[in-house]
Amino acid sequence: MPTTPQQGFILTRHWRDTAAGTEIEYWLATEAGPLKVLLTRQMSVAFVEARHRVVVQTQLLAMPDMDLRELALKSFQQEPVLGVYAKHYRQLGKLTRGLKQLDVPLLEADVRPHERYLMERFITAGVQIEGGQAVDGALVDCRLLPAPAYRPALKVVSLDIETSQHQDLYSIALDGVGERVVFMLGDAPAPTAQAKQTEQTEDSEPTSDFRLIYCASRKAMIEQLNAWFARHDPDVIVGWNVIQFDLRVLQKTADDCATPLLLGREGRPIAWRAHPGKQDYWFAPMPGRAVIDGIEALRAAVWSFPSFSLENVAQALLGEGKDIGDEYDKMAEIERRYQEDKPALATYNIRDCELVLRIFDKAQLLQFAMERAHATGLQLDQFGGSIAAFSHHYLPRMHRQGYVAPNVGDVRGKSSPGGYVLDSRPGFYDSVVVLDYKSLYPSIIRTYLVDPVGLAEGLHGSDTASLIRGPMDTRFSRDKHCLPEIVTTLWRARDEAKRSKNEPLSQALKLVMNSFAGVLGATECRFFNPALISSITLRGHEMVKRTKALVQQRGYEVIYGDTDSIFIWLGRAHSNQEAHAVATSLVKDINAWWTQGLRQEQNLESFLEIEFDTHYKKFFMPTIRGSDVGSKKRYAGLSVDADGQEAMVYRGLEMARSDWTPLARQFQEGLLSRVFQGEPYRDFVIDYAQATLAGKKDDQLIYRKRLRHRLDAYVANLPPQVRAARMADDYNARLGRPLQYQRGGWIRYVMGKNGPEPLEVRQSPIDYEHYLSKQLQPIADAILQPLGEDFNSLTSMQQELF
Structure with a gap:
């Protein structure tokens, strides 16, 4: 246990009520290893307007161990x-x-003790630890202070399981910290002569780079897993989908075996x-361990993929x-390997773990x-919580300004208009x-x-001349x-962070x-x-309109604008150097105008x-x-950077949308690039x-769409993807496979x-005319008609001949 101040990174946080009072538990990662901190007898606080004192x-007469105290605070009213x-x-709560x-x-009664303790001390993730007593392996009643620069090396394990198609557990793989291992259900093969000479244990088998341990029962697998976590910590x-699938299957397996799953510290x-x-x-x-799902981490970091499957x-x-293979080929192959070649299944299992670790490393997800x-004050594995992050920063500062927060729902009404979007002028x-305005809404707030x-003060202030006037009075x-x-x-x-290249x-x-x-x-x-949010968004509207007017005063045309960006046509073709010079001049003038005008x-x-x-050289x-x-x-546009490097950019077009077929996306990309480059x-x-008609692009005809509701929720309206899904699950049911x-x-x-048909069961020939009229023609005409041509005119004779 530490006798001198040290630093830690908060992994998990929890509170509980005990006989002695509320107790807060934090698990920290430190240079000396994991540390449990217990803060005992913590008082919880809420607020109530003084006029309700009696x-x-x-109410408190029937509630011991509670009292009212005078405070120099007030409500927004x-x-x-x-x-x-x-x-x-x-x-x-009572x-x-x-x-x-x-x-x-009762105001702020929903702020939980472990959250309030951190926020009121301006702690996010890193802490300085002072004092405290070592009791039963924990540091009790120490003092925690902010340590915003602390970044420990965390011990990470990648976990993946393989199951039957009915989610019966076959194997568990672990990779990262400690021993690379696969726990496999089944008996170990008879040892070879060489294995006997090396005294190989009967429950394990050597592999190229991991240990394969055979378990006689699923109960033994869970016990081995518990022991691994206790040993490697x-x-x-x-x-990948580790909570909703892997951990839930492991929990169900443990429950079925009447064996506790003990993965916490x-x-x-x-x-x-x-x-x-x-x-x-x-x-x-x-307790003591964060669980980070790769899919959720990628989405939180604003990565985008047509599919978030691990593959x-x-x-x-x-x-x-x-x-x-596909979902059912994969399940069939997993079943074959489990029955016939367990080492191959183990290799496949731990390969998933390895890929997850490499993705985390490549995308810097950890x-x-x-x-x-560190930025939000939220727990390491909490990727939602924008509102909680705002509260973590705002509440302690608001308290020091003499205010307490309202409750959710105290103010009602419709939200503000969104970002301002200028009408566009279509064409090439x-x-x-x-x-583009840098961080538009944060800059408006500043x-x-x-x-x-500030709004509460302004609405109740008497010296209105000194206040800042905003939209909606x-x-x-x-x-x-x-x-x-x-x-x-x-x-x-x-x-x-940008200067130090900490992406x-x-x-x-x-x-x-x-997010604010x-x-x-x-x-x-x-x-x-x-009124508060409108003071931000309506300012944004005003800024786009004023910026458009400024640009047009300079003799250029604004052909589009969206929230924080304006698109300016320079009137004729400019060299890249000329275009950059015009843009630089406009930027200087606009920023100077705001500086002078606001003053x-x-x-x-x-x-x-x-x-x-x-x-954009072409747009x-x-x-x-x-x-x-x-x-x-x-x-869409053909962009050119400062070094003259060109790149095609697509926003919102079929090329950039996953619900159009690859046939349509590749067609749009090919046609636009030829038009932009002046090619035939x-x-x-x-x-x-x-x-397409000749069947040479059949591998590009696949629609991939999302079912956003349960299948039985679609009653009156049956879009193609629903019809295909019902056909697929009818087929799965006939074969006895999971739906x-x-x-x-x-x-x-x-x-x-015959209409939409899932890949699981194809019954009729492809409707090529559908793909021409619904996928290619809309894309082609949007591009060709401004050029004086259309899809049917170009293709009708060839279709007849074909």
Whole structure:
């Protein structure tokens, strides 16, 4: 146990009520290994407006170990508040329910003890540990202080299982920290003469780079797994769908075997918790170990893939995979290997673990998760929680300004309008430059001092002349606020992260900073207020409109704009150097205009900064299909960087959308690139259509669409993917295989003469005319019609001849 101050990184956090009071438990990763910290007899606190004193005192007569205290705090309605202090946190919940019946709100009673302890000390993930006593393997009642720079080396294990098609456990693989091992159900093969000479144990088998241990029963597998975790003691468990599949199967197997699954530190079980808003979705908190799912980590870090299957992501990031066929081919091969070649199954199993570790390394997912924890104050493996992250930063600063937070739902109403999108001018253009406001909403918060406390002060302030005027008759205090300082701190930290090339930290800070406006517009947030969020979004509208006017005063045309970007047509073809020079001049003028204008209008310092983003040598803005109106959020361009390197860019077009077939996406890419490069395109259109009709592109005809609801939820409207899924599961049922689509998911199908047909069961010839009229023609006409041509004119004669 430490006798001098040391640092730690919070892995897990928990609270419990004990006879002595509320106890908080933190597990830390330290240089000396894992450390359990216990903070005992912690008082829990909530707040109530002082005018309800008598009502609350009456309630407290039946609740021992609770009392009211005078505080120098007030509500957003400027009412003084009292502190309600409780020995046990659950008492606050009981009091909340009792007061609710009397229409008396108890404020901040939902802030849990382990969260409040950290936020009020401005701790996010790193801590400095001072004092405390060693008791039964834990450090008790020490003092924790923030240590924002601490980054330990975490011990990581990748876990993966293989099962039968009915989820009967066959093997468990572990890779990373400690011994690489596969626990396999079944008897070990008879040892060879060589194995006997080397005294090989009967329950294991040597392999090229991992140990294969045979287990006589699933109960023995769980026991071996428990022992491995106790022996090697990882800080973090990673995997692919590791909570919703691997850990749940392991838990069910353990339960069926009447054997505890003890993967937490100190041999403690998983504290399973159902998600309140997602059906059949679970959290798997366990003491002392974080569990990070690769799919959720990638999405949180804003990675995007057509499919988040391990095979697809591995191919995309690593250029290799482990595919052994489609879902049913894979299951059949797993079954064959289990029955006939268990070492081959073990190799396949641990290969999944290896791929997960390499993906985590390639995408820097563990670093991102750690930096996100430092940036948000949330637990390492919590990837949602934007509202919780906002509260973690905001509440302690708000308290120091003399305020307590409202409850969720105290303010009602519709949220604000979203980002402003200019009408587009469809067509083909030479030389379009894009200017983009850097972190638009955070910069508006900093510049106009948009803030919940600032709004409360402004709405009740008497000296209105000194306040900052905003949209919807809002007024903000110039000197009493919290959010602008929070954003400024994060902004500067991100600039430093970029200078030091710490991409995971830069990305984490960007995401949390940019989430704040969305949080204020979420009705689930305690600070939700339509006027507050509108003070951000409507400022954004004003900025886009003013920027457009400034650009057009300079003699250039704005052909599109979206939230924080404007697309400027330079009127004629410019060299790359010329286009960059024009963009640089515009950026300088616009930023100077904001600096001067805001100082004159409201004596504000401008943090609004527009930047040069892209020069498109060629640019295409399509129309809304079936009309002459320009589309929004859909365009393509041939971009050129400062070094003259060209790249095709697609936004919102079929090329960039996974619900169109590869046939359509490749056609659009080929046609647009030829038009942009000034190459012949008519023969390309004709040949592509002819090759499609001739069956030469059959491997590109597959639709891949998502079933967003349970299959039985589709009643009146049956889109193609639903019809295909029902056909597939009818077929699976006839073969006695598990049904794949009853709870939603992704379905792959082709369009046959009899309609949509899943890949599992194909019964009719391909409907090539469908693909020409529904996939190729809409794409072709959007591009060809501005050029005076159309798909039918180019292909009709060839189709007749064919």
